[in-house]
Amino acid sequence: MPRTLTEYRVFIGSPGGLDEERKGFRATIDRFNEVHGNPTGVVFAAVGWEETLGGVGRPQEQINKDLRGCDYAVFVLHDRWGSPTGNGKTSGTEEEWDLALELYAARKIHNICLFFKELAPGKLRNPNRQLAKVLAFKAAIVAAHKHTFKLYAKTKEFCFNLEKHLGHWLRNHAARRSAGVAVALEALDAADRTAQTNKAPSYGYWLGEAKALLGTKKPEDALFCVERALALAATDLDWAEAENVRGIALHHLSDARGAVESFDAIVARLAGTAVLYEQVRLAIALVNKGISLDAFARSDEALVAYTDVVTRFGSRTELALKEQVTAALINKGAALGELRQSRSMTT
Known part of the structure; x- marks a missing residue:
């Protein structure tokens, strides 16, 4: 009997040198769909430059167009930053990251995940220009306290963490479809519920939800909420409570x-x-x-x-x-x- 499938598109952005991760990204999504997605009627589709069709215009803009049609974005960096794209950005990954942030702020994308592959100690002692840009980007992420990232050593570790995100997103889909959901697991859900008042969820709201989820032994969902609280922390005390x-x-x-x-x-x-x-x-x-x-x-x-x-x-x-x-x-x-x-x- 015919049935309707829900598809979420997941973008992967990375500089060169991470071919194994990109292959693992697709293999993980395919495996997840087979085991979890297809039986539930919810599947995930991998999107990256490999799927981008050629056309007239700046190549990076073709990739950006694909990103605009995605529901989630995953970024992976190691020791390369990439080359300028011809649009004022220092690399394609930087342009994709900035666009993903714009889409997230506009509630057109549900979530952004960031991964850094661990570096050999020797590389840190004398970083080249490419690595220096990656380190500067990572330092800016840490200083801003608005985004979290995951370190990994091997591709299988990256794939393991990606699969956890897929499972979380699948649960979020089920939560959105369930009536009377008490806890917001996605920013889009929270925005929908507060649209009538034009008031975005506050720091206190997200922190309270995070603590409540810890109390019900749902640390992964608590982590989602507390990351939103961290982004809204206005004082060192607020930030410290949320970071704790x-x-x-x-x-x-x-x-x-x-x-x-x-x-x-x-x-x-x-x-x-x-x-x-x-x-x-x-x-x-x-x-x-x-x-x-x-x-x-x-x-x-x-x-x-x-x-x-x-x-x-x-x-x-x-x-x-x-x-x-x-x-x-x-x-x-x-x-x-x-x-x-x-x-x-x-x-």
Whole structure:
């Protein structure tokens, strides 16, 4: 019997040198469709320069046209940046990235994923011009606190994470079709529900949703919401609270490195603060860092984090700080094998 299929188009943008990733991108989507997509009536289609038809005009504009027709975008970078496109951009990937941001802001694209392939240590010591541009782009992403990215070492790791995104997007499709969905899993959904008031979801809304999702053991969905909160954070305190939730979500997704990076980012940003509430956030980040390290069998590093809390705030009398010092001491004892009790992160 004939049936209707829903197709989501997924664009991949990357400079040269990532042929294996591009092949893996298509193979992962094909495999996902076979196992999950076709039975549900929802499929994903890979889109990249390989599918772009030739025509009159600037070649990059033909690729841009395909991107404008996509629902999701995936960008992958390693040690190359690319060459100018003839439109004022330093590379095709840069032009595609900027266009994807415009489409996302206009709610014409659901989500953008960014991946960086890990670099050999020797390359970082003396980066060439191509790599220097990639590093500058990555630094700008980190400084802006508006986008997250995933590091990977091997193509199979990239494909594994891509498949997780596909699964998330498939669940989002089901959520959009279900009546009475309580939690926004996509920016488009949230925009639809608030269109009558012309008011976009606030920082507080996204952060509240992220915490609620953590409470229901849905860290992947919580991560989606907290990334939106991070983009709207207006103060260091707001940003630190959201980044802490992001670290917890990554911890529950077994991404130890990502979780620790989130907690470290808070410590680095608030290290010199004299504001009590920001100091509390710093202490919470250190405790949570220790819990995450300890959970992934890095007890020596966890002890350093717990000791740091005691060193910084052990003599303070404010209740909020004393609570974190107490938590650090208890967890430190557990890490040393002196205590055996459950530990939970603080949001």
